[in-house]
Amino acid sequence: MKTFYHRYRWFLLITAAVLILAVGVYFALKVLGLFPGPGYVISTPIDTPTGIEGEIPGQGIGEGQLGFTLSEGSDQPDPVEPLPVATGEPLSQAELINILARLPELIRDPQDEQAFRLPDDVIPPPLTGDTIDEPFPPPFTQGGPQTIEPGPLEVLRYSPEGEIPIAPFVNITFNQPMVALATLEQLSAADVPVQLDPAIPGTWRWLGTKTLNFQADSSLIDRLPMATEYTVTIPAGVESAVGGVLDETIEFSFTTPTVTLDRYYPGTSPQPLDPLFFVSFNQRIDPGAVLKTIEVSADGQPLSIRLATDKEINADETVKSYVKHALESRWVVFKVIQELPKDSSISVTIGAGTPSAEGPLLTESAQSYSFQTYAPLRIDDHGCAWYGEECQPLTPFFIKFNNPLDPQAYKDGLLRIEPELPGASVDLYGDTISIRGATRGRTTYWITVDSEIQDIFGQKLGQDERLRFRVGPAEPVLIGPNEIFVTVDPAAPEPGVSLYSINYKALDVRIYAVQPSDWPAFLNYMYEFQRTDTPPTPPGRLVRNDQEQLDLADDTLTEVNIDLTPYMDGDFGHFIVIAKPHRGLLQEDRYWETVHAWVQVTQIGLDAFVDHSEMVVWANALADGAPLSGVRIATDAPGQSYTTGEDGLARFPIPAGGASYLVANQGADTALLPPSLYYWGEDNWVRRDPPDELRWYVFDDRTMYKPAEEVHVKGWLRRIGAGQDGDVSLIGNDVTGVYYQVIGPQGNELGNGRAEVNALGGFDFVFTLPENT
Template sequence: MLKPNNRREPRAGTRSHLLLLCVFVSFTLLGLFALDAAAQKSAEKKKRPDGLELELVEGGELAAPEEVKKKTPSEPLGEKETQAVIERLGKKAPEAKEEKFAFPSSTLPPPVTGTKIKSVFPPPLKVPGIKIPANPEIEVLRYQPEGSLPLASHLSVTFSEAMVALDTHESLAGGELPVILTPPVKGIWRWVGTKTLFFEPGGTKGKTRFPMASIYKVEIPGGTRSAGGAKLKKKISWTFSTPAPTIVSAHPQGGPKRIDPLMVLVFDQRINPDAVLEYITVQAGTKKYVLRRATDADLAADARAKKIFSAAAEDRRVAFVATERFPTSATVRIQAGKGLPSLEGPLKTTKVQAFSFRTFAPLKVTEHQCYWNNHQKKECPPGQPMLVYFNNNIDAKVFDPSQVKIKPKLDGKQINIHGNRLHIHGRTRPRTAYTVTLKPSIKDVFSQELGKEASLAFSYGKMSERLSSNSGSLVVTDPAGPPKFSIYTINHDTVHLDAYRVNPDQWSAYNNFLREYRKKNSKAVPPGEKLYSGEVDIKGAPDELTETAIDLRPVFEELGGQVILVIRKNEKNELRTAVITWAQRASIAIDAFVDAGKLLVWTSALADGATLEGV
């Protein structure tokens, strides 16, 4: 007996849903793979350098041939049309001329057969040498160094004939040398070519030289033979020398200096400091002082001396101090006597080498002035600083501006120390006498005080005359009010005004005038016609900067809206010192922008900035 089957068959709608789900998942995965591949390609592309890229791929079947293009529709010509075309082909143009073909007059000849050279390649290993007629004698063409030299870096001798075969330096190094150097010096002999022998003393690369304080003899024996067998007829010899110890740097020098200074001498060659110290004398007046080598503590106490000592080579320097202090206001003389020895050679010094310095004196004021170029104390130009000079440098670390008093009060006062100078800046008043008082507590770098009060007088005169304007070469007057032009003066009662009537066509001539009129002995005059001339009164206090607004209404009413103004002290004054401008009275402002295709122009009213139309 069959049992009923309870399993239901899936509906058609369910199958469709499953199919759509599978398709969606497939496309999603494909999209993710595509994005990942694109990201990898982008990363690889960023890593690749710019330029041409080549990529190899597997070959495949040839692409299918392109489809044959469709023929353009056409219709055959009829008998009449065909006959008309044929008739046109037989006709000649009326201007056409018949010419025969241009044949060349002759043809080029055939190429000549070359000569064949038969030879073995590569050539035989043994090539016969070139025979050069031998000179029976050789000569020394040149040599160096010679005579007394401050420094000898090398020795060279050049012969007239080849002295060695052309070979490597290593091969020639063991050969016999034709030159004898006395005394012998450690170094390297080498041939430069086949005719020049070069000797370089031993030492650090770039610092090789012959030992100093020595006399050297160079000899080439007679009978010396060249590589070709020629002989030197007679002996040739010469000498050169390097100097005995020379002082290249000495500290201290000049002044003022301390009364217990550390002294340093630096030499141009190696020396024994203890041996050198025996030849050094230090004298102040008639007194000679006992000396000793400086210690590390002595060097640490003098930064300047330590810097000089440390910069020199260890075996070329000596530092020492006197066992007593020197007196103040004294000239101290350092002498390196004759016979001073060297560690490099036997020569000793044959002359005295001397240096000197001056010890400090009691602190005092040496000069005061109020103008940079002249030692001027009276009628100083207002605005210039006051300067006070001392004989010693002032200690800026302990200086206090309160140690300087100024009467009457100086507005904007600034007091600074620069070495041995005291600078006082401020708004100094014209026609005023100042008294500067220095307190006794002012100290110099040697811890000395001024000791007593010092009063210094400075007198300032009147301001120099001045005429200027803050306008340029072109000014447009204010359209909202009466036309005016401002000038600024100091110590002027009146100025002279000339006005020239001009038009815009003269703008170029005006610029040429501006370039020329300031030149020396220039005879340039403003363009246009001078139709106005008059005096302008200045109402201002003496020595004060005064602004004067010149009313231009009568000028514009008489000459029009374009004028050149020339303002100077008086009519006879040169134009070089005048205020010159082109003044324009206008009510419209114009601006423009232009490119390759258009010109845009804006117009507006100068009085209120409103846009103007139909201008």
């Protein structure tokens, strides 16, 4: 055993020495570059069988050698077989019932019932307005109750009195206290020192100690009954609480209105021959009693009437709506027994002596209204919207009938127009037809209305009607571009600005040759032209000031081109064009038709995109939209210019003082781009420094809570940087805390506090909900 142990120990020592020697040799060779690292190719001689020539495929090695490459290895993923997808089929109803039948029966525990727990005293909602704290009881002030000097009792005032539209209550005020403060409750009939005739159910109350108030008791009305004359008596001998006595009887009276007509239907014309009649009043009535006083006549001939049935009321949507919105027991619906005659004046009279269901007074005079039944269909009027003897070109025609037309029965072909009206369109509006189209001046149109045209009562016109419409000369008109800044079409053979005119023979034209630097002065000229009667002279060099003679067809909107070719510097130029109708000695100066336009002739298309600090300008060829490189871009800020690249773009910062326009130059060609065409104030490109923002994300633990539970709230704050390099970042030491306020469901403040914000922008706080929330 001892010998074996010594041999084993020597074996371990020799093995360790060999390993140390091998490692040392390896590192020595690696340092000297004699040991290949990863990626080196090592060639090793091998024996090649006789008669076989070649090399290992893929290796550029000499004959008789084996080439291989050493490199860092990587784990190869184990092949994974996808799990098969189960294709399930829905269970049938019977299978579901069998599965559910295996479940044990759900046993109801009667002890597990709990009543819904409402708080005993819910926090009331906050009061509107400001709460003023006053000490209670108030500070004691020396003094006692006011002493009332005994004397005769008087009635200071009373209301209502005379004929009144409504009597909500009766008030009587005395000059002395009538009751003690402890007896301000409802009085018994024996305690009332006032008599009301006629007596009606109601309540007498003291408002203070000197004013007596009466209000009627009724579930049907909230006032004293109508159609009644009331007398109020305060008898002599009434005694006040301090011993004053009323020397003489006081009596006053007031009267509430009798039955008065409130609303009625029908009231417009024309009407069908079997309408329902609806009438409502200002007070409650008995329909049967009121019907006896109603008279209906057609052209003076009386007609028999009866109350309408509920079925008839529900079948008429209009009357049904009137009944729905009327007050209970204040309306009556009736109808005539026979049909009303056509084209007749129907008069409805609620006669004198109409009774009320509230009081005994009857009406003293009749109340009436009238309407017309429909007549045979006819044309009442025709013309144009100009309402003159002659129509203006392009104004619509109208044809007015005596009855509303049936739009469902109208069809194409019922109107025939001669001569043909380009773009003709027909619209029906009740009893009127409107015809629109491109009518020509100095032309007579004839419109034939077909006999088959029909009204809402099913009547037809019966015969064709031919109507004449005379269109006179058009009013003179001069129209220019919609905007004051115009870029001429680059493909135009004769560059110019297009105006449109009707019935003008000559225009006064002024043209100024300008440079882009004149743009601010042009805006100022436009401002002064609109503001004053003596505007300044436009900027630039006056190159034309004469008349443009027009040879236009009458009453025809015609394009007029103001040619700019004679005034151009080569193929390009900028101009201010001012044109207005030529005015004769005695003619009106139609200054509002003066056309102003800055017109540029260029081949450069210019557009600009800006943010708060930088501007990107894009130059392209107007002819085909291709980007233009090498175009010099400048603003009105001195000493700054930039050049577009191959993509036609130039990017540069907005000048510190802003920019009122951009100029692009390419050879002799110059293009202008203003930021706005607004001339009532400055509207430039300006640099803005947007501020950073703070944003937060806040959440609570459960979102729904019971009273008296704790609520845990957590959140984070972050800075949102503005500008091109803006990012989301920590807030640092800028915010050290947040204040919070807890608002209940009714708007009450349930709590407030402050939460510390840590270095990472996080904060949290806890609060407990009140028991009675």
